[in-house]
Amino acid sequence: MRVAGVIRYTVLLLTLLGTWLMLQTYFQRSWRTISLRSWLGATKKPSSEKLPRYKCGNQKSCPQNYFAFKIISGAANVVGPSICFEDLVLMSNVKNNIGRGLNIALVNGTTGQLLKTDAFDMYSGDITKLQTFLQGIKRGTLVLVASYDDPATKMNDKVRAYFTELGSSDVATLGFRDNWVFLGAKGLMNKSPFEKHIKNDKETNKYDGWPELLEMEGCAPRKMD
Numbered sequence: 001m002r003v004a005g006v007i008r009y010t011v012l013l014l015t016l017l018g019t020w021l022m023l024q025t026y027f028q029r030s031w032r033t034i035s036l037r038s039w040l041g042a043t044k045k046p047s048s049e050k051l052p053r054y055k056c057g058n059q060k061s062c063p064q065n066y067f068a069f070k071i072i073s074g075a076a077n078v079v080g081p082s083i084c085f086e087d088l089v090l091m092s093n094v095k096n097n098i099g100r101g102l103n104i105a106l107v108n109g110t111t112g113q114l115l116k117t118d119a120f121d122m123y124s125g126d127i128t129k130l131q132t133f134l135q136g137i138k139r140g141t142l143v144l145v146a147s148y149d150d151p152a153t154k155m156n157d158k159v160r161a162y163f164t165e166l167g168s169s170d171v172a173t174l175g176f177r178d179n180w181v182f183l184g185a186k187g188l189m190n191k192s193p194f195e196k197h198i199k200n201d202k203e204t205n206k207y208d209g210w211p212e213l214l215e216m217e218g219c220a221p222r223k224m225d
Ligand SMILES: *[C@@H]1O[C@H](CO)[C@@H](O)[C@H](O)[C@H]1NC(C)=O
Pocket: 108, 109, 110, 111, 115, 138, 139, 140, 141
């Protein structure tokens, strides 16, 4: 009984091995990716994984005295935005600190330390809450903004003026369901180079009712004085 069992298993094993070898040879090219070696994790990793990784997953590294950042707007009303600064995700779905409307992170422009984050509902929210928030920003603060779903229904001239003061150009024309990503600073004397805006436009929208998401990465100068 035991001997018969051993023989039966051996035959079964040999049959399986034989079949596998035949298939391997037959489909060698197309099956290369699922060869036994790769199943065992022995294959070499693709060389692309050896490329250096920069902060926030950006394509370039930042020089000294610059902060790496990446801001991604929401996609339609489905995928939330994210804000990364010096390789730290400050706001995201996973962090559970985002919301529909405008997502804003404040960072100390000298030390790079996170001061606070908040999300402001721009469709049905309390706009004075955003006014108070913007009014309280101190000189030398970096302001990172990502839109989600609708950034502008409740927008008013006072809030537009605050964002303009932070270096925004596009806030003037920001409308219902536009996408907007922006990095500015309090005390900035000119327009910020870090801004992207895409209008909600039936003709060009990627999603039904919303434009495609915006992604912006770069290096923001540290404020030194
Ligand atoms: C940034 O941090 C420095 C050092 O702690 C502090 O002196 C300065 O007031 C801070 N600035 C802002 C805008 O928070």
